[in-house]
Amino acid sequence: MVASPVIRWAVFVVVMGFALPGRASAQGGAAPSAAELRQAQSEVDRLRQELADMRQQYDARLAALEERLKALAAGAPPPPVPAPPPAVPPAAGSSKVFNPDIAVISNFLGVAGRNPHSDQPALGLSEVETSFQAVVDPYARADLFLAAGPEGLEVEEGFVTFNTLPGGLLLKAGKMRAQFGKVNTLHTHAIPWTDRPLVTQNLVGGEEGISESGVSLSRLINNSFLFLEATGEAYYGNSEVFASPRRSKLAYVARVRGYRDLTEATNLDVGGSFAYGPSAGTPDSPSLDPDATTRLFGFDATFRYRPLRRAIYRRLQARTELVWNRPRSSDLAGSTAFGFYGSGEYQFARRWFGGARYDRSARAFDTSLVDSGGSVYLTYWPSEFNQIRGQYRRTHYGDGVKANEFLFQILFSIGAHGAHVF
């Protein structure tokens, strides 16, 4: 009775085939026309025919099987064993090697203490960043970073890099953190603190920074004295600093970076940045003037010390960034807002880093308000895939509010081994 479920199913289909039009017509309340009846009749005939065909096929198969069984019982050679399904073709198996490197870095952040200017929750998984990185073809590579946080999932960065262009050029296109200064280019998990400096928050696009869609072209300026790189970028503004009101209004970023090894263990990294584009106004008072613009000037300097023989035990990094933010608009009286931070970090054991940062920054669009603050922090690295950090932060806001906070962070990374940023 191999065929019985199939037959039952077919019968069910036939019955339903009768029942459904009947119900439909009953609901419609009209008697079926002669044409409709003829059509239904022919349909039933067709189904009957199909059913008969099916039964015939199954009978034939059953007979064949019985034949085979009889042959087996009589000691005839068994029918050939069907060939095993072809193994996964090598091409399909090895295609896994073309999968991008995937890594997930999570940032668990806690904060204690009172700060009326901060809505940061006491405990929260503030960001889970997934990266996909691979070579696209002989001419380009791609880097995608998806960040999931309390606000949802967003593309933090996603760009293609053409790294085989002639003339010492490097072209990137996609969504990127703009090459303005140092901290703006770094992902949250790559900065040495639990938070971003006040100057970044006030003048360079808040937590997100200047992160826009556009193109970036950079060139090495060959010389024997130092590493010199010039970068020019154009973006469709969509951040807290720049907002393009129409297609023709883009934001532009330019940067020159110089680097020189002072000794085998020490080096100096200096940069100047400039950004210009349609102003986004402030979250509280978006600019009413569509022609309002913002200009940013930045200067950054980093000194590093890392003795090669003890590279895994000792290092020092001192860094400062200075930013001037100059809005120009008919409805907002623009005066230049200035801010900076200075920071130092020292590794004193294989797994321990300690550091401090001083912050001072006026607010964009209201330079009479100057926020300042300081932080000290301690970082413990169980391994390079895991960091635990505690930071004490004291902030004195321009409106007179004072905040004392303790921040706590665990960064943990799984997946492909990412390269370190310098």
Add this chain to the structure above:
Amino acid sequence: MKSFISSSAALLLALSLASPAPAAPPKVITTTEDLAALAREVGGDRITVESMARGYQDPHFVEPKPSFIIKLHGADLLIVIGRELEIAWLPPLLTQSRNARIQPGGPGHLDASAGVRILELPTGQITRAMGDVHASGNPHYWLDPDNGRVIAKSIVGALARIAPADKAYFDQRYADFDRRLADAQKRWDAAMAPYKGTKVVTYHRSWPNFTERFGLDVIGYVEPKPGIPPSPSHTIDLIAEMKRQQVKVILVEPYFDLKTPESIVREVGGKVVVLAPSTGGVKDAPDYIKLFDYNINLLTTTFKQVLGR
């Protein structure tokens, strides 16, 4: 417009024809000094060679300094150890080098691990709970002279591709190096023969190819797991194991802190030997053959002192 295109095309063509074939010797850049030393052996004065990492530096943790970008930008050949040794620092440098020749797959990119004997290839599932394990085997393979020979041969192949006119020169230099290395190997094998089977402890898993080649038996590591710093409990266990098996010698790389190894040998009455894991790691190991001369000499001297034979 047409005339503009054709004239600029003509100009480009003229420029490309006018610029003479590079008379300067090919520039070779390597990630480690061992590769630079081997390239120097076969390339002689027909190439210029420079290494990014120094021999006394931990090759896993090199800083990707922008000054390396300039060097990579002008390089004709890049030679890497591969096997994920440089994974934490080389990829971003390569991207920023703006040099198509030396990208992986390019004519000027040589992974020296092709064809060498690789040990500690993981079998089965690996996780980071095992520490910093290398999924494609132990990358410290240059510490077996037979592997050095294979690397030198690969470099000859790569050099012949970028400077075909000098192929005979490279071949002749290789033959000479091969002969000197074979002579040296006889010397090293003879010196180490009395200590075959000697049990030692090493700090990191940097020495499997070396200890296998010269018949040493590694019974443990100062690191509890690769890349994980020594822990008190592991150190206590290691001391007990060394006492039980009467192991007296710990081999340490020059970039590790000696505090833990020193405290262990105080307990077991042995000695710490700071070997050179790479050419240039010490002043007396300026080339590949002298690297082994230095290490073998240091080891045999120490064994004589500690084992009394």
